[in-house]
Amino acid sequence: MIKVLIVDDIPETRDHLSRLLGLEREIDVAGTASSGEEAIQLAMDMRPDVIVMDINMPGMDGIAASEIISQRLPNSPVIMMSVHGEAEHLKRAMLAGAREFLVKPFSSDEFATSIKRVFEREIVRREQMQATRDAAVPATTKGQGQGDVEDHQVIAVFSPKGGVGKTTLATNLALALKRETNQSVALLDANLQFGDVGVLLNLNPKNKSMLDAVEGGEPDRDILQSVIIDHSTGIRVLLAPPSPEGADMVTPAYLRKMVDMLRENHDWVVVDVPSGLNDHSLGVLDAADQILVVAALEITTIKNVRLFLEVADQLDYERSKIRLVINRSDAAQGIRIGDVEASIRRPIDGSIVSDGRLSVLAVNRGVPFVVSHPESPLSRDVIALARTLAGDGSTTSKTDKTAKRGLFARR
DSSP states (O other), X not given: OEEEEEEOSOHHHHHHHHHHTTTOTTEEEEEEESSHHHHHHHHHXXXXXXXXXXXXXXXXXXXXXXXXXXXXXXXXXXXXXXXXXXXHHHHHHHHTTEEEEEESSOOHHHHHHHHHHHHHHHHHHHHHHHHHHHHHSOGGGSSTTOHHHXXXXXEEEEOSSSSSSHHHHHHHHHHHHHHHHOSOEEEEEOOOSSOOHHHHTTOOTTSOOHHHHHTTSSOOXXXXXXXXXXXXXXXXXXXXXXSGGGGXXXXXXXXXXXXXXXXXXXXXXXXXXXXXXXXXXHHHHHHOSEEEEEEOSSHHHHHHHHHHHHHHHHTTOOGGGEEEEEESTTOOSSOOHHHHHHHHTSOOOEEEOOOHHHHHHHHHXXXXXXXXXXXXXXXXXXXXXXXXXXXXXXXXXXXGGGGOOOTTOOO
């Protein structure tokens, strides 16, 4: 049975839509809601297979509700409906995460067919994602002789909101890990459309990128090794495609495979993960041993972090896998770290001070501040973060990750 939630502020419409599906053996109207707020609560409780949402409702409309539901329940696709069929309404619905758009009035056949089609697509999407995850596990981690690779660490640097300094932190963290461990470190720019790692490291935009590894199809180890750049600092860098259209060539399966192949040959793999949740970013987050969630003392960022943590729970990520780091922690924004902890209901694991002048100078020169100003407070915080990660990675086995203390653990 396809479990459906119907959301419309007019009772007669809810009843009519329920009756349209009354003779469908494969569809069960498991609940109805009269507002966007009620829809979110019911969806969280019911976990419906498909949600049918009216676009225009008083209070929280269907667009706002769909955006929240798409973030919190990515496996519950939304069908948006409206009496207006203009392109603008369709565009707004799709941007909010809706999978299909129905114009009222519609027949029972159109309604049922749309629900079944969206449900079938969702099943295929889940199967493809699972197949990608299974296929991407390298052979060296599946049998004997896996000991060395098991010790290698993938660190995903992620933020659910842009503009918090995620790429700057990822780049400097990779350099700090190299400095503190003297082990092999790879830095992967997974911002496929607008990657900036190359700019921060003053690399020639004509350098090879991951696009060169996938142009002929699925990447293999030899090709990947040939497109990784050996940076003067000793780290190795895999750049994002040089132009936005190149991102279409890098499928989620290809990106995940590149992460796993980098793990085989490097002690540390730092991945700059794009903001937002999609098949690409979820594949990287699944592969990661640790996820550094970067936040700022700003209300919309904190809200998005809270939503991401809810999604992480639904994805069954261990709490020890996620480390929360506040960037620009000393900025006077009227919000304290204690306020953030109360909002997200878990402690902050670490913090990085603010130094906008040094950060901008480092970006403009193409020399990361960990290299140019290693004794600055900003660099010291990033180096301390690297030391903590290195300590966790070297002293904690895969089997007792849940026992790890947070970064800069409080006593």
